[in-house]
Amino acid sequence: MRLLNRTAGRLSRHRRGPLAGLVVLLLGLLISGSLYTALAPAQAQNQASETDQVAQGKELFLASCAFCHGKNGEGVPTVRDGYQLGPSLVGVGAAAVDFQVGTGRMPLASPGAQAPRKKVAFNDEEVAALAAYVASLAPGPAIPNESDYSLEGLSEDERDEAITRGGQIFLTNCTACHNFNGAGGAMPRGGYAPSLHGVEGKYIFEALLTGPQNMPNFSNGNLSPEEKRDVIAYLGSIQDTPEYAGFTLGGLGPVSEGLFAWLVGIGGLVGGAVWIASHTTRSKKSKVDA
Amino acid sequence: MSTDSRLDTSKIATTNGTSAATTSKPGAAGSLATWADDRLGLAAAMKKNLRKVFPDHWSFMLGEIALWSFVVLLLTGVFLTLWFNPSMGHVTYEGSYDQLRGVGMSESMSSTLHISFDVRGGLLMRQMHHWAAMIFVASMMVHLLRVAFTGAYRKPRELNWVIGCVLLLLGTLEGFTGYSLPDDLLSGTGVRAADGFLKATPVAGAYMSFLLFGGEFPGESIIPRLYIIHVLLIPGILLALIAAHMLLLVYHKHTQWPGPGRTEQNVVGYPMLPVYAAKAGGFFFMVFGVIALMGGLLSINPVWKFGPYDPTKVTAGSQPDWYMGWPDGLLRIMPTGWESVIFGYTISWNVMLPILIVPPLMLVVLMLLPFLEGWITGDKRDHHLLQRPRNAPTRTAVMVALMTFYGLAWAAGGNDIIAIKLHASINQITYFMRVAIFLGPILAFWITRRWCISLQRHDNDKLLHGYETGIITRSPDGAYAERHLPISESAAYTLTARDRDEVFHAGGDTDAAGVAAPNSRSERVRARLSSWMYSNNVQKPTRAELEAAHHHAEHEAELTSGLDHPVDGHQFDDHRLRDTDEVPLRDH
Numbered sequence: 001m002r003l004l005n006r007t008a009g010r011l012s013r014h015r016r017g018p019l020a021g022l023v024v025l026l027l028g029l030l031i032s033g034s035l036y037t038a039l040a041p042a043q044a045q046n047q048a049s050e051t052d053q054v055a056q057g058k059e060l061f062l063a064s065c066a067f068c069h070g071k072n073g074e075g076v077p078t079v080r081d082g083y084q085l086g087p088s089l090v091g092v093g094a095a096a097v098d099f100q101v102g103t104g105r106m107p108l109a110s111p112g113a114q115a116p117r118k119k120v121a122f123n124d125e126e127v128a129a130l131a132a133y134v135a136s137l138a139p140g141p142a143i144p145n146e147s148d149y150s151l152e153g154l155s156e157d158e159r160d161e162a163i164t165r166g167g168q169i170f171l172t173n174c175t176a177c178h179n180f181n182g183a184g185g186a187m188p189r190g191g192y193a194p195s196l197h198g199v200e201g202k203y204i205f206e207a208l209l210t211g212p213q214n215m216p217n218f219s220n221g222n223l224s225p226e227e228k229r230d231v232i233a234y235l236g237s238i239q240d241t242p243e244y245a246g247f248t249l250g251g252l253g254p255v256s257e258g259l260f261a262w263l264v265g266i267g268g269l270v271g272g273a274v275w276i277a278s279h280t281t282r283s284k285k286s287k288v289d290a
Numbered sequence: 291m292s293t294d295s296r297l298d299t300s301k302i303a304t305t306n307g308t309s310a311a312t313t314s315k316p317g318a319a320g321s322l323a324t325w326a327d328d329r330l331g332l333a334a335a336m337k338k339n340l341r342k343v344f345p346d347h348w349s350f351m352l353g354e355i356a357l358w359s360f361v362v363l364l365l366t367g368v369f370l371t372l373w374f375n376p377s378m379g380h381v382t383y384e385g386s387y388d389q390l391r392g393v394g395m396s397e398s399m400s401s402t403l404h405i406s407f408d409v410r411g412g413l414l415m416r417q418m419h420h421w422a423a424m425i426f427v428a429s430m431m432v433h434l435l436r437v438a439f440t441g442a443y444r445k446p447r448e449l450n451w452v453i454g455c456v457l458l459l460l461g462t463l464e465g466f467t468g469y470s471l472p473d474d475l476l477s478g479t480g481v482r483a484a485d486g487f488l489k490a491t492p493v494a495g496a497y498m499s500f501l502l503f504g505g506e507f508p509g510e511s512i513i514p515r516l517y518i519i520h521v522l523l524i525p526g527i528l529l530a531l532i533a534a535h536m537l538l539l540v541y542h543k544h545t546q547w548p549g550p551g552r553t554e555q556n557v558v559g560y561p562m563l564p565v566y567a568a569k570a571g572g573f574f575f576m577v578f579g580v581i582a583l584m585g586g587l588l589s590i591n592p593v594w595k596f597g598p599y600d601p602t603k604v605t606a607g608s609q610p611d612w613y614m615g616w617p618d619g620l621l622r623i624m625p626t627g628w629e630s631v632i633f634g635y636t637i638s639w640n641v642m643l644p645i646l647i648v649p650p651l652m653l654v655v656l657m658l659l660p661f662l663e664g665w666i667t668g669d670k671r672d673h674h675l676l677q678r679p680r681n682a683p684t685r686t687a688v689m690v691a692l693m694t695f696y697g698l699a700w701a702a703g704g705n706d707i708i709a710i711k712l713h714a715s716i717n718q719i720t721y722f723m724r725v726a727i728f729l730g731p732i733l734a735f736w737i738t739r740r741w742c743i744s745l746q747r748h749d750n751d752k753l754l755h756g757y758e759t760g761i762i763t764r765s766p767d768g769a770y771a772e773r774h775l776p777i778s779e780s781a782a783y784t785l786t787a788r789d790r791d792e793v794f795h796a797g798g799d800t801d802a803a804g805v806a807a808p809n810s811r812s813e814r815v816r817a818r819l820s821s822w823m824y825s826n827n828v829q830k831p832t833r834a835e836l837e838a839a840h841h842h843a844e845h846e847a848e849l850t851s852g853l854d855h856p857v858d859g860h861q862f863d864d865h866r867l868r869d870t871d872e873v874p875l876r877d878h
Contacts, residue, residue: 113715160388160391161392163388163389164388164389164390164391164392164393167389167390167393167597168393168597171475171596171597171600171603171605172600172602172603175475175603175604175605175606176603176604176605176606177606178606179605179606179607180475180476180595180596180597180605180606180607181592181595183607184606184710185606185607185706185710186606186705186706186707186709186710186716187716188715188716188717189715189716189717190709190713190714190715190716190717190718192709192710193606234389237388237389238389238595241388241389243589244406244407244413244592244594245406245413245417245588245589245590245592246417246586246587246588246589247587247588247589248589248592249588249589249590251595252607252707253476253605253607253608253609253707254476254591254607254609254610254611254612254615255607255609255612255615255703255704255707256707257424257590257591257611257612258424258611258612258615260584260588261421261424261425261428261584261612262428262612264580264584264588265421265424265425265428265580265581265584266355266425266428266429266432268580269355269425269429269576269577269580270348270352270355270432272573272576272577272580273348273349273351273352273354273355273573274348276348276351276569276572276573276576277346277347277348277350277351277569278348
């Protein structure tokens with residue numbers, strides 16, 4: 001006790017010293033700062049890491065995308081009026097980046113009629129960073145949540161209705177290019193509507209929102225999020241339904257059917273005719289000259 | 291009758307040699323046959339026709355594929371009519387297929403779905419019916435090609451050729467009406483296209499469309515009307531024409547390939563019973579089997595994925611069935627802007643030309659082929675011996691040119707599928723086809739004709755210099771040469787069993803008395819065509835040439851005479867002159 005008194009007394013001697021105010025101020029800042037760091041709400045922490053993410057995205061963007069899309073994503077025009085090396089990305093939103101980069105379409109391997117789906121060049125974290133950077137340029141459609149395109153939480157009947165409705169929306173809006181089966185179709189000048197088989201719901205939703213490549217844009221005002229969800233559910237359902245009719249021949253319609261009628265049907269039957277004509281009519285096993 | 295007689299009559303009559311023979315009691319089948327014959331008198335007709343002879347060649351069975359697939363069509367078609375409801379009345383689908391439950395559609399679409407999902411075996415029957423239809427038209431076309439390439443359409447079979455062409459047209463129309471019945475998105479698009487084609491007819495187009503549809507498209511009449519055309523009108527005509535086609539076949543007797551013992555007066559082959567009945571019956575089961583396998587394993591026209599027809603919808607890959615693909619292809623490669631306006635009426639050449647003008651024109655050309663050929667050659671003889679395609683180079687080349695035109699137009703009808711599967715630009719395919727549709731047939735004609743003529747030369751080489759044995763000999767001075775050996779008598783007979791072509795020469799414009807000859811202009815055209823058709827052909831060697839060649843090859847003929855296996859080369863050395871005892875170490 002004496003020792004404590006003595007120490008307090010010794011400190012107390014400095015309490016009016018010239019540095020006392022500064023020490024107290026520093027001490028106060030240290031404590032409040034430590035407490036804030038420990039107890040601050042999560043949002044503030046995200047804000048800090050989102051800045052990092054945007055910074056990381058910008059770095060990736062400068063390395064992989066800026067050649068065609070410009071250092072600030074403003075697009076790079078060519079000497080021909082109206083043509084560009086890469087379009088402006090201002091306002092395309094995170095959804096467009098997530099679709100283009102997440103499916104491997106971007107970065108483009110070579111210029112051509114259309115960017116094909118290929119091996120994804122970035123990992124999920126990097127895709128998110130790029131999306132965050134492009135989204136920071138101007139407001140645009142965000143990456144949808146899973147709840148936007150899944151039928152979770154609906155009753156059995158509601159699901160069936162959603163799938164039926166989705167089928168009719170699909171046949172009205174999508175089949176003209178993607179074909180009745182979602183098998184894909186041709187577009188002018190070497191372009192094409194890709195096959196929708198096995199495409200994740202998120203990417204279909206994003207494609208509808210952002211209208212990549214030759215595809216028109218189906219905004220939420222045009223096709224509500226529920227309607228988009230129903231189309232995705234229909235596409236999932238026709239892939240989950242067993243093929244009642246047998247091998248689908250690519251699901252391409254009458255052209256592949258005609259090919260099979262000639263190759264398998266006529267090919268097989270002409271073979272049968274050759275076989276029958278080359279066999280004589282012997283009824284015994286021993287060989288007889290006909 | 292003595293016991294050592296070679297004829298054993300014990301099965302049909304008994305005799306002890308002293309009393310008259312008594313017939314044994316007929317069996318049950320025999321009694322029945324006698325009973326029937328006493329009342330129907332079939333024996334006289336059957337006696338002749340059951341022994342009717344048909345020549346044996348695989349290509350003679352192609353038309354049978356069409357006949358048997360038609361039988362499958364009748365069988366499966368009857369099954370489908372038991373459930374199909376050809377009505378455009380509106381209903382809400384409440385069947386087993388989840389994705390369309392609650393969707394409004396016509397009764398014909400709804401009953402098609404019912405057949406597909408709720409009738410036992412219905413989907414199999416639907417798919418068999420559709421595959422059989424595809425094979426029916428395809429086999430008619432393959433059969434047509436065989437007939438054309440072998441010259442079987444020459445006199446006396448020209449009219450049967452015309453009947454065959456009509457059958458092909460009717461088969462196509464029958465296919466189109468059937469394709470349209472389910473009233474799904476694909477078939478509705480096809481009917482809409484047909485409506486457009488009708489309306490492209492100048493002046494009468496709109497009237498024709500209103501007449502067919504009972505008002506503005508789509509109306510409520512088209513499905514019932516197509517249905518009655520599909521199940522009654524066209525099948526009736528098809529049946530009658532198939533009967534006529536086959537009666538004429540029996541009347542004319544079947545053509546045969548030339549060969550020893552085969553002449554214009556006989557038919558060499560097997561009788562109807564038991565041989566051809568077994569072969570043809572077996573082939574029916576084969577056709578049925580292939581169609582059943584395809585119907586069971588391969589999806590065709592999955593109407594439930596197309597959904598009901600709705601004029602606001604369309605799907606990529608909207609094509610007609612294959613046999614309507616070539617007019618569709620011509621339509622696809624047609625430049626869009628070809629229209630003219632006369633007195634305020636638009637003439638749509640871009641639709642008329644590829645749909646209303648070229649396809650009917652092609653059909654007329656096809657029907658006229660035997661008559662055109664007969665007029666140019668002036669040949670009025672009956673022909674029952676076939677020609678090898680090489681021995682009619684111009685006809686073969688014309689057919690290949692027509693096939694090339696057809697094939698290119700057909701491929702153009704699938705330009706979108708070709709584009710996505712070969713990663714090509716649909717525009718480039720279209721531009722290519724616009725040129726190829728004109729150049730391709732010309733090129734094909736020229737190549738085919740030269741090819742045939744080369745093959746004719748090759749035949750003459752075989753006749754005059756023998757066949758190539760594959761045995762290379764080296765002469766003492768080091769030169770290598772391939773040995774040729776004479777072909778067999780029967781092979782030589784077969785190769786020379788053809789007529790020499792005679793180029794027709796027109797007489798002068800005036801006859802001997804100085805009077806203008808009738809038809810001199812058409813005769814001149816005929817002479818020019820005859821020269822175009824025949825003047826490059828290679829004719830078979832003359833008797834003198836053959837005899838000289840035969841004399842020349844006497845030594846070789848001697849070497850191989852009596853040989854029952856192909857030459858092995860030792861015919862040309864001295865092995866056979868040595869006795870094995872003299873050269874004991876050698877095998878032979």
